[in-house]
Structure formats: C-alpha cells, structure tokens
Amino acid sequence: MVAPAKTRAKNKTKSKGISMNAAIPSVAAADGRATSVLPTETLLEMYRRMFLIRRVEESLLKLTEADLIGGAMHTAIGHEGNAIGAAWALRPDDYLTCTYRGHHHSLARGMDPKRAIAEVLGRSDGFAKGKGGSMHFIDPALGLMGANGIVGAQVPHAAGMAMASMMRGDDRIAITFFGEGAIFQGVMHETFNMAAKWKLPVIFYCENNRYSEMTPISRTSAIDNLYEFARGYGMESVQIDGNDVEVVHHAVSEAVAHARAGAGPTFVEGITYRLAGHMAKDLETYRSKDEIEAQRAHEPLVVLHDKLIERGAAEETLEQIRGEVEREVNEAVDFAQNSPWPPRAEAYTDVFAV
Numbered sequence: 001m002v003a004p005a006k007t008r009a010k011n012k013t014k015s016k017g018i019s020m021n022a023a024i025p026s027v028a029a030a031d032g033r034a035t036s037v038l039p040t041e042t043l044l045e046m047y048r049r050m051f052l053i054r055r056v057e058e059s060l061l062k063l064t065e066a067d068l069i070g071g072a073m074h075t076a077i078g079h080e081g082n083a084i085g086a087a088w089a090l091r092p093d094d095y096l097t098c099t100y101r102g103h104h105h106s107l108a109r110g111m112d113p114k115r116a117i118a119e120v121l122g123r124s125d126g127f128a129k130g131k132g133g134s135m136h137f138i139d140p141a142l143g144l145m146g147a148n149g150i151v152g153a154q155v156p157h158a159a160g161m162a163m164a165s166m167m168r169g170d171d172r173i174a175i176t177f178f179g180e181g182a183i184f185q186g187v188m189h190e191t192f193n194m195a196a197k198w199k200l201p202v203i204f205y206c207e208n209n210r211y212s213e214m215t216p217i218s219r220t221s222a223i224d225n226l227y228e229f230a231r232g233y234g235m236e237s238v239q240i241d242g243n244d245v246e247v248v249h250h251a252v253s254e255a256v257a258h259a260r261a262g263a264g265p266t267f268v269e270g271i272t273y274r275l276a277g278h279m280a281k282d283l284e285t286y287r288s289k290d291e292i293e294a295q296r297a298h299e300p301l302v303v304l305h306d307k308l309i310e311r312g313a314a315e316e317t318l319e320q321i322r323g324e325v326e327r328e329v330n331e332a333v334d335f336a337q338n339s340p341w342p343p344r345a346e347a348y349t350d351v352f353a354v
C-alpha cells in the first residue's frame, strides 16, 4: 500500500456526531443534543425538491406498468430525506457516487427531471443520450460520477475521487451512497480501512432501508447497528433518522466539515424505509401491507410537511408547491415521451469497447 503523496493538514478536531436508536420514528439525537434548525425558506425548497423526486418516481412506475421502460427500474420512494439532506450539505463541485437506486440523488443534486425521465425511457434527450438508463445515472457537471449496478462498486470509486482531491490539494470531498446489504461486500471493508488510515475526505452514507432485495437485514447481520462496523475501522460513525431531512443535513454537514478539515472519513447510517418494491413490478411477497402502511406515518414527506406546519408555514403554501411540481413533472413526462429514440447510426458512439 502506497500512501498518497500529498497529505492533508492534520486536524485533530473530532466531530461528536449524532447517535440515534435504529427504531423509526425517533427524530431527536439519543445523546440529547439538538440538531441544527434550518430556515423555513430552506425547508420549503427542500420540500419542493423532495416532492418532485417523489412525483418523478411515481411517474416512472406508471410508465413501467405501461411497458414503456425496458430493464430493471429501482425507485427510492421513502428514501428522499437522505438524498435531499445530504445534497444541501454539499458543495456543487463535490463528488457523489451511488447505486442503481440513484434517481433521488441525481434529482436532489439538481438534475433536470425532463432529461432524467428521457434517460429512463431510453430517449436521446436523456443526460446519457438514453444509453445509460435507470441504473446508470451520471452527470459530471453536477458532481454525479456514476450510479452502479454492482453492489458496493461505487464505494471504492468515491474513495478514489477523494484521494485524487487530496493529492491535487483541492478541498473537494466525495460522498457515496449504498444500501445496508452492501456492507458485507469485501471491497467495502478494504475501502473503509484505507480511507480511515489515509484520512480520505470521503463520506460513506448507508441508506439502511432494512431490506437487501427481498431479505431483511435481521436475517443476514449478527449486529443490529451497522454503523458499529465503521467504528471498528477507526472512523467517525453515526446513526441517524434518514427520514428527517434536517437531521440528515446536520449529520452530513458535520461529516463534510470533518472531511474538508483533513480529519478523514465519516460513516453515516441513515435509517429509512423503502415504501415501493425493490424494483418496479416487485410482487413484494416478503413483507406485509400492514408493515408498509405503518411506515407511512414517518416517511420523509410527512416528516417535512409536519415540521413546516409546526414552524408556521401555511398549508396553502405547501399545496401551491405541490401543484407547481405536479405541472412540472407532467410536462417532463410529455417532453420525455416526445423525445426521439437515439439514431441507429449512433449505437456505438460514446460506448467503450473492451
């Protein structure tokens, strides 16, 4: 193992992080420390984007039902708090990698819904000209360095980007999102160790939605709190309520500050719940409808809606936002459906042969 040529200034500041119980719905830090309170204007913008992600993904499910989308399509319905809270804590030039379940991260970072839907439909106005599809969202201009269909593969990629940033001496950080099922991939542990040892400016964000495809985490892990794995590698590690955007924003902001200060990686375990199937057309025989319904009381849009009302926002304001987003997403669907197919003559352009 060769250490990076240029190392960051040593910074001994330790982030205290947030430690929470895994059970939803807990929204306050278990250590009693308050999380930061965001301005209502910011929360309203977050609500708008969160609702947009939800509507885009619901539209994609309908398009799949109508057999207009080829291949596997995974939505993150119920995960949006993780994506929005993190996106608002990052700088536009920071790097992000994610899984095949990556629409929410891309839209949270500012991807145009028209081009996102066109991509899933395989049309030429998609951001990858329709050749990447749902599982391969990417847009380097937004810092989106690639979704990945191979469980865990995007994690060392992010560590590599963080290492490149460290060697260049700039202060860009990388964040990588993965599911709890990825924890048991060997490459994850090689990456955790290297990132902690070299103090790479990377954030490992585990979206723990409790199911790895159809298998509950309780059947595959001997420990309940996955963030404890990362502590064993000597890095900061916190467990948070991933459905509360403010809590996510706070935890990721701390992790970002920690990384930019040269203090190394943080592991964030966001407890969340996937309200839709593992992928479109999943028959969901592995969980009950009652279980899903019970989780709706604490899903990210409900949490944020209630928070805004509690802080004085008017219901009409939220209704207006939802109406505007509905129109925007309907227009985006029309745009995508009217976008031309990629020309046959371009079948091999932008494609890398091996």
Ligand SMILES: Cc1ncc(C[n+]2csc(CCOP(=O)(O)OP(=O)(O)O)c2C)c(N)n1
Residues within 6 Å of the ligand: 099, 101, 149, 150, 151, 152, 178, 179, 180, 181, 182, 183, 209, 211, 212, 213, 278
């Ligand atoms: C290396 C590898 N092994 C197996 C698969 C098949 N597979 C696709 S999704 C998935 C479940 C991953 O679960 P998790 O990491 O919890 O993420 P989630 O799908 O819940 O977001 C598996 C095993 C794969 N894509 N890559």
